Amino acid sequence: MAxxxxxxxxxxxxxxxxxxxxxxxxxxxxYTGNIQPDDPVSLKIxxxxxxxxxxGGAIPLTVDVTFSxxxxxxxxxxxxxxxxxxxxxxTGTDKEFVQxxxxxxxxxxxxxxxxxxxxxxxxxxxKIALDPKGVHPGDYLFFxxxxxxxxxxxxxxx
Numbered sequence: 783m784a785x786x787x788x789x790x791x792x793x794x795x796x797x798x799x800x801x802x803x804x805x806x807x808x809x810x811x812x813y814t815g816n817i818q819p820d821d822p823v824s825l826k827i828x829x830x831x832x833x834x835x836x837x838g839g840a841i842p843l844t845v846d847v848t849f850s851x852x853x854x855x856x857x858x859x860x861x862x863x864x865x866x867x868x869x870x871x872x873t874g875t876d877k878e879f880v881q882x883x884x885x886x887x888x889x890x891x892x893x894x895x896x897x898x899x900x901x902x903x904x905x906x907x908x909k910i911a912l913d914p915k916g917v918h919p920g921d922y923l924f925f926x927x928x929x930x931x932x933x934x935x936x937x938x939x940x
Contacts, residue, residue, distance in 0.1 A: 823857075824850045825931045829924060831940060840911035841939065845870070845927050850903035859896050859929040865889035868908055869927045872917065872937065880916050896929075912939070 825847070831840035847868070851857050861867045869880035898904060907927075917939055924937040 796806050800940065822851075822853045822923055823931060824848075824852060825926070825928055825933045826850075827924070827926050827933050827935045829937055831938075834914070838914055841914055841917055843910040843937075844878050845904045845908040845910060845924075846928070847908065847926070849898070849905075849928055849931065851898045853901055854900050855898055856899045857872055861894050861929060863889055863891050864894050867868055867929060868906070869892065872912070873923045873925070875923060877878060880922060881913055882909075903918065 790915045808882070826849075828846040828848075830844040832844065834841055865885055869883050872880040874880060896904075919939050922937040922939060926933045926935065
């Protein structure tokens with residue numbers, strides 16, 4: 783004859799393991815960025831280092847930006863000027879300043895606006911030249927502001 787208390791204990795243990803496994807899967811997907819709970823917008827940055835044209839030359843860096851509107855409504859994006867749509871700067875891992883975007887003196891001070899539909903994304907690619915006098919092989923932090931939204935990315939210079 784089976785012991786009901788023993789059967790109940792086995793079922794409870796099995797259910798607890800299933801719940802624990804489900805929680806583990808959810809935490810994994812949130813941690814890896816595959817699920818972004820309730821984020822109205824997301825800013826993703828991909829950095830690709832190129833090879834300098836000549837030894838000691840500027841270090842080319844390609845910045846691929848993906849900005850997504852995850853809401854059910856379109857949104858207006860506004861910047862004080864065209865030069866303020868995309869800004870960046872680089873620091874060491876100790877957050878010591880290394881280099882920043884050069885703002886052209888002739889940038890018109892006119893507000894710019896664009897529209898991003900709901901459940902849509904916009905993608906842009908920017909080419910940057912890092913100064914080899916300040917940027918050497920090693921680890922850095924790359925700070926980005928795009929349409930007023932910010933991200934910090936790890937940057938490894940080879």
